[in-house]
């Protein structure tokens with residue numbers, strides 16, 4: 001408890017004070033980080049960061065909202081690395097000392113080393129190579145049919161629950177359950193535990209954010225601890241009784257050079273792939289439903305021409321990016337778009353704002369499912385850390401949204417949805433809907449469309 005308090009005070013606590021001070025001075029980035037009400041609709045605030053300079057002064061580091069600058073930094077692995085490995089760098093010496101005394105958190109989080117998301121080459125290449133085949137476009141194409149079945153089963157449950165026009169929460173009953181079921185089956189973790197995983201995931205995802213209040217920090221540490229303990233036990237069981245799934249392959253296979261993953265590496269890889277597999281796609285499905293409710297004309301277009309669904313999913317990712325921002329640390333002195341960046345400097349990249357860059361996307365704030373270059377977004381990042389699950393997420397988003405809107409053509413919001421309070425992840429915590437009359441079961445099911453796998 002004392003160590004946890006010191007860790008909080010030296011990181012989130014100190015940062016909270018700095019962010020609050022900057023927000024009071026009117027810094028747009030700090031206002032977004034500090035105020036959940038601003039985050040309800042952050043986009044006009046992002047526009048305040050859009051100057052003709054490559055970077056603007058953010059809450060505690062320079063920030064870019066430009067597509068070209070974000071892409072340049074994300075692809076420059078020679079000069080920029082992940083922040084994860086150096087999280088005490090840049091802190092005042094007294095806080096660094098306090099953190100050293102408190103020691104690291106006993107459990108591993110999805111953005112702590114040795115998670116692949118937190119490390120640079122060459123470790124990154126080694127971890128990613130071990131799991132990438134399971135997420136290739138070809139592997140994902142094989143999962144499409146099963147994902148369609150899962151969607152159909154969940155929609156059956158939804159229909160039973162929401163009979164007689166009763167409102168039902170689309171996030172709790174559909175958007176969250178579909179991705180967690182798919183990734184559980186892929187990884188070979190018990191699907192019967194999916195509600196527990198969702199609860200752990202919800203408790204742990206604020207760990208991506210900065211400046212957390214003390215109570216959230218405590219809850220994050222507790223949830224990460226429980227998830228970590230469960231994964232260690234599960235991996236031990238798999239080592240004794242391996243199955244056909246991805247995690248069994250990981251625990252039993254040796255790396256190219258003969259050295260197997262250490263226990264820490266295994267847990268970090270498993271927890272990242274599992275958590276990333278459902279904590280983000282839920283937001284794609286929820287955001288997609290929200291956008292389609294607000295734009296009946298676009299919904300009509302999709303009903304008339306279902307081949308537009310893959311592009312619609314990319315347009316949702318562009319306009320309401322589930323991962324709003326990421327960051328990198330300069331590993332050596334460099335320049336970006338003519339601006340010098342010194343070794344150790346932090347650079348924050350607002351992916352959600354880069355996806356509304358008028359130099360790349362004409363009428364950037366308009367939701368247009370026929371937009372020719374919707375897929376040019378950076379919602380999945382760029383460079384070596386480009387989302388491992390991008391093909392899976394696109395396929396799940398397409399199957400889930402299409403099945404939902406085709407089964408219930410009169411689906412409508414029933415009251416206001418509530419957004420998650422998180423900073424980096426953007427999505428709905430709840431989205432009450434009424435289903436309306438379903439299309440009769442004898443109607444042909446949503447067939448696979450081309451392109452997005």
Ligand code: HEM
Pocket residue numbers: 116117118128272273274276277278280281284321322323326327379380381382384385386387388389390392393
């Ligand atoms: C709509 C859904 C998703 C979005 C928007 C998303 C977004 C992202 C982004 C932005 C990154 C890179 C962050 C950075 O560069 O700092 C990333 C990395 C990653 N994502 Fe996703 N993701 C999604 C779904 C998934 C799914 C379904 C999986 C399944 C396993 C997944 C697994 C990963 C992994 C393992 C990484 C780390 C890759 C690396 O470091 O090489 N993601 N994702």
